[in-house]
Amino acid sequence: MSICINPGCANLNIALNSSNRYCESCGNDLVLQNRYRVTSLLHDKSGYSTIYVVDDAGTEKVLKVLLPHRSRNPRVRYLFRQEADVLREMDHPGFPKVDGYFQQKLKNGKILHCIVMEKIEGSNLETWVDNHEPITEEIALEWLEKAVVILNELHRHKYLHRDIKPPNLILKNNGELVLIDFGAVTRKNFFYRKIYRNIIYIILSLLEKKPKGDGFRAPEQERRYCKYVSDFYSLARCFVYYLTKRSPGCENMYDENHNLQWRQYTVNISSDFLNLLDKMMARRIKDRYENGEEILKEIKKIKWNRLHTV
Incomplete structure (x- = not known):
């Protein structure tokens, strides 16, 4: 055909x-x-x-x-x-x-x-999770580690993805992950020329393709202020979905102070891993991990504890 x-x-x-x-x-x-x-x-x-x-x-x-x-x-x-x-x-x-x-x-x-x-042979993680039970901590740790390594590589080239969400990670048939959809990507330095920030905000608001996060975008993205940790924030929000099958964009996932209440929907997930994800998606940038290497170190520590805890 x-x-x-x-x-x-x-x-x-x-x-x-x-x-x-x-x-x-x-x-x-x-x-x-x-x-x-x-x-x-x-x-x-x-x-x-x-x-x-x-x-x-x-x-x-x-x-x-x-x-x-x-x-x-x-x-x-x-x-x-x-x-x-x-x-x-x-x-x-x-x-x-x-x-x-x-x-x-x-x-x-x-x-x-x-x-x-x-052409990537596999399934996007949103579809995969929709067709399976919520993932285990073991799977989540493996996926998160691979995803952070991928984002580290993107950031090493001074790019921000700015549209990390569940369907934009593909699980290949061999178990590896692939990041897709780079239509909202930008170079980091482009956003931090303070003298032009207001002009850039106006131009991009009028012309740019705005990524729709549905609860996955970092708060600072709404103000057009993106950092590498903004991508990791969105990645953590994806894992809220993978672990609970509930979107962080749903209003009933929040308390009256608009704090995400998601832990109650997880099953057999350690407090260490829950704390890791919560720190990745802390509302204030200064309360998050500074970079992907810090996240990878924490993942390795959690894996070690799982192996050596009876």
């Missing part, structure tokens, strides 16, 4: 396209960049991009196509292309490998903005 990615095509899935070079319905090229043939639709509900599966000489990959109405915004185009640029820098198994960004010109002269990257 071959699918036409022209948004204006009257018959995207016409059967004759299975082996054609050009779409029978609209005449646009079905082999993108003389290389990629689109074989199926993967996801089209984000409101930001349409995601397809493509065949590249027998290898399945993922194609992201920026929605045409989104591409009219230059800031959105920049952020979309930046996703490919960031992933190209990441030589680590915790990130999808990317072929790159390209523009596909249609017969009507319109341009589609595209990224092709590795």
Whole structure:
């Protein structure tokens, strides 16, 4: 099967396209960049991009196509292309490998903005948890350690993810984790030029793709003030969900002072691990761990205690 990615095509899935070079319905090229043939639709509900599966000489990959109405915004185009640029820098198994960004010109002269990257075989952790019981402390420690290592690598390149949430971590079939969705990423230094902060706030408020955390975003993100610990805050909020199957975005998870009350929904989780997560997502930045290395040391200590406690 071959699918036409022209948004204006009257018959995207016409059967004759299975082996054609050009779409029978609209005449646009079905082999993108003389290389990629689109074989199926993967996801089209984000409101930001349409995601397809493509065949590249027998290898399945993922194609992201920026929605045409989104591409009219230059800031959105920049952020979309930046996703490919960031992933190209990441030589680590915790990130999808990317072929790159390209523009596909249609017969009507319109341009589609595209990224092709590795297709990760596995399940996002939101879906995985939805289909299983809440995870055990042993699994949670393994996942958290792997996720912190991945974020450390991203931060080492001076990037903040800013959109850590349950579906953005993929559990591969081999048990490893992969971080996805870099549409909201930014370089750290960009946010801390104080002289421009007010100008940046206005521009980004008007133009930028705002990550929707649903209870996962750090409080400072609402004020457009992000630090590396903001990503770790969001990661801890993900583990609230993984351990309880309850979203920290639900109003009934909070007391009258808007403090998250989540421990009561956990089962057989040590106080050490609960304390670790609570410190990662402390409301005040100064009350959190300073960096990922501190978190990893605490994880190792908890693992050691589990092995040596009768």
